[in-house]
Amino acid sequence: MCMSLMGDKAVMGSADHGLKELDTRSGTVTRNLYTKRYGHTEWVTSVSHCRDGRILSGGMDSKLCLWNSSGVVCSDLVGHLGSISRVRTHARDDLAISAGYDRTLRAWNLQTKKEAGCCTGHDAPITDFIWADDVVASGDRGGTVRVWDACRAAHISALRGHKGHITAMLALTPQSCNSLDADAGSGGPVSLIATGAQDGNIRIWDLRQKLNTFTLGAHPGGAVNEVQTLLRLIRCTGGVMIGRDNHSLL
Template identity: 25%
Template sequence: MDLEFQIASLRDELDSLTPIGRSKPNEAKTWLPSFPARDTLKSHRVGIRCIAFHPVFSSLASGSDNSTIKIWDWELGELERTLKGHTRPVSSLDFGGPKGHTLLASCSTDLSIKLWDPSENFANIRTLYGHEHSVSAVRFLQHTANLLVSASRDSTIMVWDVSTGYCIKTVHSDNDWIRDVPPSFDGKWLVYGGHNHIAKILEVSTGELKATLLGHDNDIECCIFAPPASYGYLSTLAGLKKPPPTGNSAEYVLTGGRDKPVKIWNFRGTLIKTFNGHNNWVRGLVVHPSGRYLISVGDDKTMRCWDLSQEGN
Protein backbone atom coordinates (compact mmCIF):
# COMPACT_ATOMS: atom_id res chain seq x y z
CA MET A 1 0.00 0.00 0.00
CA ASP A 2 2.89 2.36 0.77
CA LEU A 3 4.39 1.62 -2.66
CA GLU A 4 1.06 2.31 -4.41
CA PHE A 5 0.75 5.58 -2.52
CA GLN A 6 4.29 6.62 -3.57
CA ILE A 7 3.55 5.74 -7.21
CA ALA A 8 0.33 7.76 -7.13
CA SER A 9 2.18 10.74 -5.62
CA LEU A 10 4.86 10.57 -8.29
CA ARG A 11 2.22 10.44 -11.03
CA ASP A 12 0.53 13.52 -9.61
CA GLU A 13 3.88 15.31 -9.50
CA LEU A 14 4.68 14.38 -13.10
CA ASP A 15 1.25 15.49 -14.29
CA SER A 16 1.79 18.88 -12.71
CA LEU A 17 5.08 19.49 -14.51
CA THR A 18 5.34 21.29 -17.85
CA PRO A 19 7.42 19.32 -20.38
CA ILE A 20 10.60 21.02 -21.59
CA GLY A 21 9.90 23.32 -24.49
CA ARG A 22 6.12 23.19 -24.17
CA SER A 23 3.56 25.37 -22.44
CA LYS A 24 0.67 24.08 -20.40
CA PRO A 25 -2.56 24.04 -22.45
CA ASN A 26 -4.05 26.95 -20.53
CA GLU A 27 -0.85 28.97 -20.99
CA ALA A 28 -0.67 28.46 -24.76
CA LYS A 29 -3.59 30.85 -25.24
CA THR A 30 -1.68 33.80 -23.80
CA TRP A 31 1.99 32.90 -24.30
CA LEU A 32 4.05 35.29 -26.42
CA PRO A 33 7.74 35.27 -27.41
CA SER A 34 10.04 37.07 -24.99
CA PHE A 35 13.72 37.44 -24.12
CA PRO A 36 15.92 35.65 -23.37
CA ALA A 37 15.82 32.96 -26.06
CA ARG A 38 15.63 29.45 -24.65
CA ASP A 39 17.88 28.00 -27.35
CA THR A 40 19.97 29.31 -30.22
CA LEU A 41 20.27 26.85 -33.09
CA LYS A 42 23.67 27.30 -34.77
CA SER A 43 24.99 25.43 -37.79
CA HIS A 44 24.05 27.35 -40.93
CA ARG A 45 26.97 29.38 -42.24
CA VAL A 46 24.97 31.66 -44.53
CA GLY A 47 21.48 33.18 -44.55
CA ILE A 48 18.41 31.16 -43.54
CA ARG A 49 15.44 31.66 -45.89
CA CYS A 50 12.71 29.46 -44.44
CA ILE A 51 11.66 27.18 -41.56
CA ALA A 52 8.88 24.63 -41.00
CA PHE A 53 7.70 22.74 -37.91
CA HIS A 54 6.69 19.08 -38.05
CA PRO A 55 2.94 18.89 -37.22
CA VAL A 56 3.40 16.11 -34.62
CA PHE A 57 7.01 15.65 -33.53
CA SER A 58 9.55 18.14 -32.21
CA SER A 59 11.35 18.45 -35.55
CA LEU A 60 12.16 21.78 -37.15
CA ALA A 61 13.48 22.14 -40.71
CA SER A 62 15.43 25.19 -41.89
CA GLY A 63 16.52 26.01 -45.43
CA SER A 64 19.55 28.05 -46.35
CA ASP A 65 21.22 30.08 -49.10
CA ASN A 66 23.93 27.42 -49.38
CA SER A 67 21.32 24.91 -50.71
CA THR A 68 21.17 22.77 -47.56
CA ILE A 69 18.29 21.88 -45.25
CA LYS A 70 18.94 21.22 -41.58
CA ILE A 71 16.70 19.16 -39.30
CA TRP A 72 16.67 20.11 -35.63
CA ASP A 73 15.08 18.76 -32.46
CA TRP A 74 13.68 22.03 -31.17
CA GLU A 75 12.91 20.61 -27.70
CA LEU A 76 16.54 19.61 -27.17
CA GLY A 77 17.98 22.45 -29.23
CA GLU A 78 20.14 20.03 -31.20
CA LEU A 79 20.97 19.51 -34.86
CA GLU A 80 19.88 16.06 -36.06
CA ARG A 81 21.02 16.01 -39.69
CA THR A 82 21.80 18.05 -42.79
CA LEU A 83 19.99 17.32 -46.06
CA LYS A 84 21.82 17.89 -49.33
CA GLY A 85 20.22 17.70 -52.76
CA HIS A 86 19.36 21.17 -53.99
CA THR A 87 22.05 22.98 -55.95
CA ARG A 88 20.92 26.54 -55.25
CA PRO A 89 19.28 28.39 -52.31
CA VAL A 90 16.29 26.73 -50.62
CA SER A 91 13.29 29.06 -50.93
CA SER A 92 10.50 27.37 -48.94
CA LEU A 93 9.67 24.35 -46.75
CA ASP A 94 6.46 22.69 -45.60
CA PHE A 95 5.46 19.51 -43.78
CA GLY A 96 2.38 17.57 -44.87
CA GLY A 97 1.28 14.71 -47.08
CA PRO A 98 -0.85 11.58 -46.90
CA LYS A 99 -2.50 10.85 -43.57
CA GLY A 100 -0.13 8.90 -41.35
CA HIS A 101 2.84 9.53 -43.64
CA THR A 102 4.08 13.08 -43.20
CA LEU A 103 6.60 14.35 -45.76
CA LEU A 104 8.83 17.41 -45.96
CA ALA A 105 8.58 19.40 -49.20
CA SER A 106 11.28 21.86 -50.26
CA CYS A 107 11.79 24.10 -53.27
CA SER A 108 14.69 26.05 -54.64
CA THR A 109 15.91 28.55 -57.16
CA ASP A 110 17.36 25.49 -58.95
CA LEU A 111 13.83 25.05 -60.44
CA SER A 112 13.13 21.85 -58.48
CA ILE A 113 10.84 20.65 -55.70
CA LYS A 114 12.03 17.80 -53.49
CA LEU A 115 10.14 15.46 -51.17
CA TRP A 116 11.89 14.06 -48.10
CA ASP A 117 10.61 11.19 -45.93
CA PRO A 118 11.13 11.63 -42.15
CA SER A 119 10.32 7.94 -41.59
CA GLU A 120 13.33 7.01 -43.77
CA ASN A 121 15.84 9.35 -42.12
CA PHE A 122 14.66 12.15 -44.40
CA ALA A 123 15.68 10.36 -47.58
CA ASN A 124 14.92 12.28 -50.78
CA ILE A 125 12.18 10.09 -52.25
CA ARG A 126 11.13 12.23 -55.21
CA THR A 127 12.13 15.34 -57.18
CA LEU A 128 9.49 17.30 -59.09
CA TYR A 129 10.32 19.30 -62.20
CA GLY A 130 7.97 21.51 -64.21
CA HIS A 131 8.60 25.16 -63.35
CA GLU A 132 10.68 27.15 -65.81
CA HIS A 133 12.12 29.60 -63.28
CA SER A 134 12.93 29.82 -59.56
CA VAL A 135 10.37 28.08 -57.32
CA SER A 136 9.36 30.54 -54.59
CA ALA A 137 7.01 28.58 -52.35
CA VAL A 138 5.63 25.11 -51.60
CA ARG A 139 2.54 24.49 -49.48
CA PHE A 140 0.54 21.35 -48.78
CA LEU A 141 -3.14 22.03 -49.35
CA GLN A 142 -3.80 20.30 -46.04
CA HIS A 143 -1.42 18.63 -43.62
CA THR A 144 -3.09 15.26 -44.25
CA ALA A 145 -3.60 15.44 -48.02
CA ASN A 146 -1.69 14.27 -51.10
CA LEU A 147 -1.78 17.63 -52.86
CA LEU A 148 1.10 20.11 -52.87
CA VAL A 149 0.97 23.63 -54.34
CA SER A 150 3.99 25.46 -55.70
CA ALA A 151 4.52 29.03 -56.92
CA SER A 152 7.27 30.32 -59.17
CA ARG A 153 8.92 33.26 -60.82
CA ASP A 154 7.59 31.82 -64.10
CA SER A 155 4.16 33.29 -63.15
CA THR A 156 2.53 29.88 -62.61
CA ILE A 157 0.98 27.99 -59.73
CA MET A 158 1.21 24.20 -59.99
CA VAL A 159 -0.71 21.55 -58.03
CA TRP A 160 1.09 18.23 -57.55
CA ASP A 161 0.03 14.78 -56.39
CA VAL A 162 2.91 13.82 -54.10
CA SER A 163 1.99 10.12 -54.22
CA THR A 164 2.69 9.99 -57.97
CA GLY A 165 4.85 13.06 -58.55
CA TYR A 166 2.60 14.28 -61.35
CA CYS A 167 1.42 17.86 -61.85
CA ILE A 168 -2.37 17.71 -62.03
CA LYS A 169 -3.09 21.40 -62.58
CA THR A 170 -1.28 24.54 -63.73
CA VAL A 171 -2.68 28.03 -63.17
CA HIS A 172 -1.17 30.88 -65.19
CA SER A 173 -1.13 34.29 -63.55
CA ASP A 174 -0.39 37.82 -64.66
CA ASN A 175 1.79 38.20 -61.56
CA ASP A 176 5.33 38.51 -62.88
CA TRP A 177 6.78 36.65 -59.90
CA ILE A 178 4.58 34.82 -57.40
CA ARG A 179 6.27 34.92 -54.00
CA ASP A 180 3.84 33.01 -51.78
CA VAL A 181 0.76 30.80 -52.20
CA PRO A 182 -0.72 29.66 -48.84
CA PRO A 183 -3.98 27.66 -48.82
CA SER A 184 -7.02 28.13 -46.62
CA PHE A 185 -7.33 25.73 -43.69
CA ASP A 186 -9.68 23.41 -45.58
CA GLY A 187 -7.58 23.50 -48.75
CA LYS A 188 -10.37 25.00 -50.90
CA TRP A 189 -8.79 28.40 -51.54
CA LEU A 190 -5.38 29.88 -52.30
CA VAL A 191 -4.15 33.40 -51.78
CA TYR A 192 -1.08 34.47 -53.70
CA GLY A 193 0.92 37.63 -54.20
CA GLY A 194 4.10 38.83 -55.77
CA HIS A 195 5.86 41.19 -58.10
CA ASN A 196 2.93 43.25 -59.39
CA HIS A 197 1.93 44.51 -55.90
CA ILE A 198 -1.39 42.59 -56.03
CA ALA A 199 -2.70 39.64 -54.00
CA LYS A 200 -5.44 37.38 -55.35
CA ILE A 201 -7.76 34.70 -53.98
CA LEU A 202 -8.21 31.61 -56.13
CA GLU A 203 -10.56 28.62 -55.87
CA VAL A 204 -8.47 25.45 -56.07
CA SER A 205 -11.03 23.12 -57.67
CA THR A 206 -11.89 25.43 -60.58
CA GLY A 207 -8.88 27.74 -60.79
CA GLU A 208 -11.38 30.63 -60.77
CA LEU A 209 -10.31 34.04 -59.46
CA LYS A 210 -12.56 35.13 -56.58
CA ALA A 211 -11.05 38.41 -55.38
CA THR A 212 -8.26 40.88 -56.11
CA LEU A 213 -6.57 42.74 -53.24
CA LEU A 214 -5.32 46.17 -54.37
CA GLY A 215 -3.49 48.44 -51.96
CA HIS A 216 0.22 47.62 -51.69
CA ASP A 217 2.73 49.98 -53.30
CA ASN A 218 5.47 47.40 -53.79
CA ASP A 219 6.07 43.64 -54.11
CA ILE A 220 4.12 41.36 -51.75
CA GLU A 221 6.48 39.03 -49.89
CA CYS A 222 4.03 37.11 -47.67
CA CYS A 223 0.31 36.44 -47.32
CA ILE A 224 -1.83 34.14 -45.18
CA PHE A 225 -5.46 33.31 -44.46
CA ALA A 226 -6.43 34.29 -40.92
CA PRO A 227 -7.45 31.30 -38.76
CA PRO A 228 -11.06 31.09 -37.52
CA ALA A 229 -9.83 31.77 -33.95
CA SER A 230 -9.13 35.36 -35.03
CA TYR A 231 -12.52 36.05 -36.65
CA GLY A 232 -13.98 37.68 -33.55
CA TYR A 233 -11.18 40.25 -33.37
CA LEU A 234 -11.01 40.86 -37.11
CA SER A 235 -14.77 41.27 -37.49
CA THR A 236 -14.62 44.01 -34.85
CA LEU A 237 -11.88 45.74 -36.86
CA ALA A 238 -14.12 45.41 -39.91
CA GLY A 239 -17.00 47.11 -38.06
CA LEU A 240 -19.21 44.01 -37.91
CA LYS A 241 -21.52 43.36 -34.99
CA LYS A 242 -20.83 39.64 -34.94
CA PRO A 243 -18.10 37.44 -36.44
CA PRO A 244 -18.71 35.12 -39.40
CA PRO A 245 -19.14 31.38 -38.73
CA THR A 246 -15.85 29.72 -37.78
CA GLY A 247 -16.66 26.98 -40.26
CA ASN A 248 -15.79 29.43 -43.05
CA SER A 249 -12.13 28.98 -43.89
CA ALA A 250 -11.26 32.09 -45.89
CA GLU A 251 -12.97 35.11 -44.34
CA TYR A 252 -9.85 37.26 -43.88
CA VAL A 253 -6.44 37.59 -45.51
CA LEU A 254 -3.27 39.23 -44.18
CA THR A 255 -0.46 40.49 -46.41
CA GLY A 256 2.97 42.10 -46.05
CA GLY A 257 5.64 43.23 -48.45
CA ARG A 258 8.34 45.61 -49.53
CA ASP A 259 6.24 48.72 -48.89
CA LYS A 260 6.55 47.91 -45.13
CA PRO A 261 2.92 47.92 -43.84
CA VAL A 262 0.88 44.86 -42.89
CA LYS A 263 -2.63 44.85 -44.35
CA ILE A 264 -5.82 43.00 -43.40
CA TRP A 265 -8.52 42.25 -46.00
CA ASN A 266 -11.87 40.51 -46.14
CA PHE A 267 -12.66 37.71 -48.61
CA ARG A 268 -14.17 40.18 -51.10
CA GLY A 269 -10.89 42.09 -51.35
CA THR A 270 -11.89 45.07 -49.19
CA LEU A 271 -9.05 46.57 -47.13
CA ILE A 272 -9.98 46.55 -43.43
CA LYS A 273 -6.89 47.76 -41.62
CA THR A 274 -3.27 48.76 -42.21
CA PHE A 275 -0.62 48.31 -39.52
CA ASN A 276 2.44 50.55 -39.83
CA GLY A 277 5.58 49.93 -37.80
CA HIS A 278 8.21 48.06 -39.78
CA ASN A 279 10.80 50.25 -41.50
CA ASN A 280 11.93 47.62 -43.99
CA TRP A 281 10.45 44.73 -46.00
CA VAL A 282 7.92 42.53 -44.18
CA ARG A 283 8.98 38.91 -44.78
CA GLY A 284 6.64 36.71 -42.73
CA LEU A 285 3.28 36.64 -40.93
CA VAL A 286 1.68 34.25 -38.46
CA VAL A 287 -1.40 34.47 -36.22
CA HIS A 288 -1.12 33.37 -32.59
CA PRO A 289 -3.12 30.19 -31.73
CA SER A 290 -5.46 32.31 -29.58
CA GLY A 291 -6.36 34.42 -32.64
CA ARG A 292 -5.73 37.59 -30.67
CA TYR A 293 -2.23 38.45 -31.87
CA LEU A 294 -0.63 38.89 -35.28
CA ILE A 295 3.15 38.41 -35.41
CA SER A 296 5.22 39.85 -38.24
CA VAL A 297 8.93 39.74 -39.05
CA GLY A 298 10.90 41.98 -41.35
CA ASP A 299 14.24 42.99 -42.80
CA ASP A 300 14.44 45.68 -40.11
CA LYS A 301 15.56 42.80 -37.83
CA THR A 302 12.44 43.05 -35.67
CA MET A 303 9.55 40.77 -34.80
CA ARG A 304 6.41 42.73 -34.01
CA CYS A 305 3.33 41.55 -32.14
CA TRP A 306 0.06 43.30 -32.99
CA ASP A 307 -2.85 43.00 -30.55
CA LEU A 308 -5.93 42.56 -32.73
CA SER A 309 -8.20 43.20 -29.74
CA GLN A 310 -6.67 46.69 -29.46
CA GLU A 311 -6.71 47.53 -33.18
CA GLY A 312 -3.12 46.38 -33.52
CA ASN A 313 -1.67 48.51 -30.73
Protein backbone atom coordinates (compact mmCIF):
# COMPACT_ATOMS: atom_id res chain seq x y z
CA MET A 1 0.00 0.00 0.00
CA CYS A 2 1.10 3.58 -0.67
CA MET A 3 -0.30 6.83 0.69
CA SER A 4 -0.14 10.61 0.25
CA LEU A 5 -1.49 13.29 2.61
CA MET A 6 -2.51 16.85 1.77
CA GLY A 7 -4.41 18.88 4.34
CA ASP A 8 -7.45 16.89 5.41
CA LYS A 9 -7.27 14.56 2.42
CA ALA A 10 -5.50 11.24 2.12
CA VAL A 11 -5.10 9.07 -0.95
CA MET A 12 -4.19 5.39 -0.72
CA GLY A 13 -3.23 3.05 -3.54
CA SER A 14 -3.16 -0.72 -3.29
CA ALA A 15 -2.89 -4.09 -5.01
CA ASP A 16 -6.47 -3.93 -6.31
CA HIS A 17 -5.25 -1.49 -9.05
CA GLY A 18 -7.24 1.40 -7.54
CA LEU A 19 -6.86 4.40 -5.25
CA LYS A 20 -9.19 5.72 -2.58
CA GLU A 21 -9.42 9.34 -1.48
CA LEU A 22 -10.49 9.83 2.12
CA ASP A 23 -11.55 12.73 4.30
CA THR A 24 -9.25 12.33 7.33
CA ARG A 25 -11.65 14.20 9.60
CA SER A 26 -14.61 11.92 9.02
CA GLY A 27 -12.83 8.82 7.76
CA THR A 28 -15.18 8.58 4.79
CA VAL A 29 -14.16 7.67 1.25
CA THR A 30 -14.78 10.64 -1.06
CA ARG A 31 -13.54 9.14 -4.34
CA ASN A 32 -12.60 5.78 -5.83
CA LEU A 33 -9.95 6.44 -8.46
CA TYR A 34 -10.48 3.51 -10.79
CA THR A 35 -12.85 2.82 -13.68
CA LYS A 36 -12.84 0.53 -16.71
CA ARG A 37 -11.69 3.50 -18.81
CA TYR A 38 -9.31 5.30 -16.43
CA GLY A 39 -6.64 4.11 -14.05
CA HIS A 40 -4.05 1.43 -13.52
CA THR A 41 -4.16 -2.15 -14.74
CA GLU A 42 -1.72 -3.41 -12.10
CA TRP A 43 -0.79 -2.71 -8.48
CA VAL A 44 -0.51 0.95 -7.51
CA THR A 45 2.98 1.36 -6.04
CA SER A 46 3.32 5.09 -5.32
CA VAL A 47 1.16 8.21 -5.08
CA SER A 48 1.74 11.92 -4.49
CA HIS A 49 -0.47 15.02 -4.27
CA CYS A 50 0.21 17.89 -6.66
CA ARG A 51 0.14 21.44 -5.30
CA ASP A 52 -3.14 22.21 -7.15
CA GLY A 53 -5.01 19.22 -5.74
CA ARG A 54 -4.40 16.81 -8.60
CA ILE A 55 -3.04 13.37 -7.77
CA LEU A 56 -0.16 11.55 -9.45
CA SER A 57 0.06 7.79 -9.10
CA GLY A 58 2.44 5.16 -10.44
CA GLY A 59 1.96 1.43 -10.83
CA MET A 60 3.41 -1.90 -11.83
CA ASP A 61 1.86 -1.29 -15.26
CA SER A 62 4.79 1.11 -15.91
CA LYS A 63 2.60 4.20 -16.34
CA LEU A 64 1.75 7.29 -14.32
CA CYS A 65 -1.83 8.45 -13.91
CA LEU A 66 -2.43 12.17 -13.38
CA TRP A 67 -5.87 12.43 -11.78
CA ASN A 68 -8.02 15.55 -11.94
CA SER A 69 -8.66 17.28 -8.62
CA SER A 70 -12.31 16.20 -8.84
CA GLY A 71 -14.13 13.41 -10.60
CA VAL A 72 -12.60 10.14 -11.75
CA VAL A 73 -10.67 11.14 -14.87
CA CYS A 74 -6.92 10.85 -15.41
CA SER A 75 -4.28 11.36 -18.08
CA ASP A 76 -1.70 8.64 -18.70
CA LEU A 77 1.96 9.67 -18.62
CA VAL A 78 3.88 7.02 -20.51
CA GLY A 79 7.63 6.57 -20.80
CA HIS A 80 8.87 4.02 -18.28
CA LEU A 81 9.52 0.49 -19.47
CA GLY A 82 9.11 -1.18 -16.09
CA SER A 83 7.27 -0.97 -12.80
CA ILE A 84 7.16 2.45 -11.12
CA SER A 85 8.80 2.39 -7.69
CA ARG A 86 8.31 6.01 -6.56
CA VAL A 87 6.72 9.28 -7.69
CA ARG A 88 7.24 12.70 -6.12
CA THR A 89 5.73 16.06 -7.03
CA HIS A 90 7.34 19.46 -6.54
CA ALA A 91 6.10 21.63 -3.69
CA ARG A 92 5.98 24.85 -5.74
CA ASP A 93 6.16 24.05 -9.45
CA ASP A 94 4.18 21.86 -11.85
CA LEU A 95 6.92 19.26 -11.95
CA ALA A 96 7.22 15.64 -10.92
CA ILE A 97 9.88 12.94 -10.93
CA SER A 98 9.33 9.19 -11.16
CA ALA A 99 11.68 6.25 -10.66
CA GLY A 100 11.28 2.79 -12.09
CA TYR A 101 12.55 -0.71 -12.50
CA ASP A 102 13.77 0.27 -15.98
CA ARG A 103 16.67 1.93 -14.07
CA THR A 104 15.66 5.45 -15.05
CA LEU A 105 14.51 8.64 -13.35
CA ARG A 106 12.08 10.66 -15.45
CA ALA A 107 10.98 14.27 -14.99
CA TRP A 108 7.48 15.36 -16.03
CA ASN A 109 5.88 18.70 -16.84
CA LEU A 110 2.44 18.39 -15.26
CA GLN A 111 1.01 21.23 -17.31
CA THR A 112 1.90 19.81 -20.70
CA LYS A 113 1.73 16.22 -19.37
CA LYS A 114 4.93 15.45 -21.23
CA GLU A 115 8.27 13.99 -20.21
CA ALA A 116 10.76 16.77 -19.52
CA GLY A 117 13.95 14.79 -18.98
CA CYS A 118 15.45 11.41 -18.25
CA CYS A 119 18.39 10.33 -16.06
CA THR A 120 20.15 7.06 -16.84
CA GLY A 121 23.12 5.43 -15.16
CA HIS A 122 21.87 2.93 -12.59
CA ASP A 123 22.96 -0.68 -13.05
CA ALA A 124 19.98 -2.07 -11.12
CA PRO A 125 16.29 -1.18 -10.70
CA ILE A 126 15.72 2.05 -8.75
CA THR A 127 13.87 1.40 -5.50
CA ASP A 128 13.58 4.92 -4.04
CA PHE A 129 14.71 8.52 -4.42
CA ILE A 130 14.64 11.84 -2.61
CA TRP A 131 14.31 15.33 -4.08
CA ALA A 132 15.42 18.47 -2.25
CA ASP A 133 15.99 21.83 -3.91
CA ASP A 134 17.99 21.08 -7.09
CA VAL A 135 19.41 17.75 -5.90
CA VAL A 136 17.99 14.28 -6.50
CA ALA A 137 19.49 11.17 -4.90
CA SER A 138 18.31 7.73 -6.01
CA GLY A 139 19.00 4.27 -4.61
CA ASP A 140 18.84 0.93 -6.37
CA ARG A 141 18.59 -2.80 -5.74
CA GLY A 142 22.36 -3.11 -6.01
CA GLY A 143 22.89 -0.86 -2.99
CA THR A 144 24.24 2.11 -4.96
CA VAL A 145 23.07 5.68 -4.39
CA ARG A 146 23.47 8.10 -7.28
CA VAL A 147 23.28 11.89 -6.94
CA TRP A 148 21.92 14.08 -9.74
CA ASP A 149 21.67 17.76 -10.62
CA ALA A 150 17.90 18.06 -11.10
CA CYS A 151 18.13 21.22 -13.21
CA ARG A 152 20.48 19.70 -15.79
CA ALA A 153 19.50 16.02 -15.40
CA ALA A 154 23.23 15.43 -14.93
CA HIS A 155 24.93 12.74 -12.86
CA ILE A 156 27.11 14.07 -10.04
CA SER A 157 28.37 11.09 -8.06
CA ALA A 158 27.87 7.46 -7.06
CA LEU A 159 27.86 6.50 -3.36
CA ARG A 160 28.62 2.87 -2.55
CA GLY A 161 28.71 1.02 0.74
CA HIS A 162 25.41 -0.77 1.31
CA LYS A 163 25.11 -4.51 0.77
CA GLY A 164 21.62 -5.21 -0.49
CA HIS A 165 19.05 -2.95 -2.08
CA ILE A 166 18.23 0.53 -0.79
CA THR A 167 14.96 0.50 1.17
CA ALA A 168 14.75 3.98 2.76
CA MET A 169 16.08 7.48 2.02
CA LEU A 170 15.87 10.85 3.77
CA ALA A 171 17.25 14.30 2.92
CA LEU A 172 18.59 15.90 6.10
CA THR A 173 17.57 19.51 5.45
CA PRO A 174 16.51 22.13 8.02
CA GLN A 175 12.91 21.71 6.86
CA SER A 176 12.92 17.93 7.19
CA CYS A 177 14.20 18.30 10.76
CA ASN A 178 11.65 20.93 11.77
CA SER A 179 8.50 20.25 9.79
CA LEU A 180 6.09 17.41 9.26
CA ASP A 181 5.49 18.71 5.72
CA ALA A 182 8.88 18.57 3.99
CA ASP A 183 7.67 18.35 0.40
CA ALA A 184 9.75 17.25 -2.56
CA GLY A 185 11.78 20.02 -4.12
CA SER A 186 11.63 22.14 -0.97
CA GLY A 187 13.74 22.56 2.14
CA GLY A 188 16.69 24.45 0.71
CA PRO A 189 20.14 23.13 -0.26
CA VAL A 190 20.86 19.60 0.91
CA SER A 191 24.34 18.41 1.86
CA LEU A 192 23.50 15.37 4.01
CA ILE A 193 21.29 12.38 3.28
CA ALA A 194 20.47 9.23 5.23
CA THR A 195 19.95 5.86 3.58
CA GLY A 196 18.76 2.51 4.90
CA ALA A 197 19.13 -0.82 3.19
CA GLN A 198 18.38 -4.52 3.29
CA ASP A 199 21.70 -5.03 5.07
CA GLY A 200 20.19 -3.45 8.21
CA ASN A 201 22.54 -0.46 8.14
CA ILE A 202 21.87 3.28 8.20
CA ARG A 203 24.44 5.41 6.41
CA ILE A 204 24.84 9.20 6.51
CA TRP A 205 26.38 10.67 3.37
CA ASP A 206 28.04 14.05 2.89
CA LEU A 207 27.17 15.04 -0.68
CA ARG A 208 29.84 17.75 -0.80
CA GLN A 209 32.66 15.38 0.07
CA LYS A 210 30.95 12.40 -1.59
CA LEU A 211 31.70 10.34 1.51
CA ASN A 212 29.93 8.07 3.98
CA THR A 213 30.48 10.02 7.21
CA PHE A 214 28.65 7.72 9.64
CA THR A 215 27.34 4.15 9.64
CA LEU A 216 24.96 2.65 12.17
CA GLY A 217 24.44 -1.11 12.27
CA ALA A 218 20.85 -0.55 13.27
CA HIS A 219 19.21 -3.90 12.58
CA PRO A 220 21.60 -6.80 11.88
CA GLY A 221 19.75 -9.42 9.88
CA GLY A 222 16.78 -7.16 9.12
CA ALA A 223 16.02 -4.59 6.43
CA VAL A 224 15.51 -0.93 7.34
CA ASN A 225 12.03 0.04 6.15
CA GLU A 226 11.91 3.72 7.11
CA VAL A 227 14.19 6.52 8.29
CA GLN A 228 12.72 9.71 9.77
CA THR A 229 13.90 12.56 11.96
CA LEU A 230 12.54 12.74 15.49
CA LEU A 231 10.55 15.93 14.96
CA ARG A 232 10.25 18.46 17.80
CA LEU A 233 12.18 16.26 20.23
CA ILE A 234 15.67 16.63 18.88
CA ARG A 235 15.04 19.13 16.06
CA CYS A 236 18.15 19.46 13.88
CA THR A 237 20.68 17.74 16.12
CA GLY A 238 21.04 14.89 13.66
CA GLY A 239 18.85 12.27 15.31
CA VAL A 240 16.90 9.82 13.24
CA MET A 241 14.19 7.24 13.88
CA ILE A 242 14.59 3.91 12.16
CA GLY A 243 11.95 1.25 11.54
CA ARG A 244 12.68 -2.34 10.58
CA ASP A 245 10.85 -5.37 9.31
CA ASN A 246 10.38 -7.00 12.74
CA HIS A 247 8.17 -4.10 13.90
CA SER A 248 10.84 -2.53 16.12
CA LEU A 249 12.10 1.05 16.27
CA LEU A 250 15.52 2.42 17.10
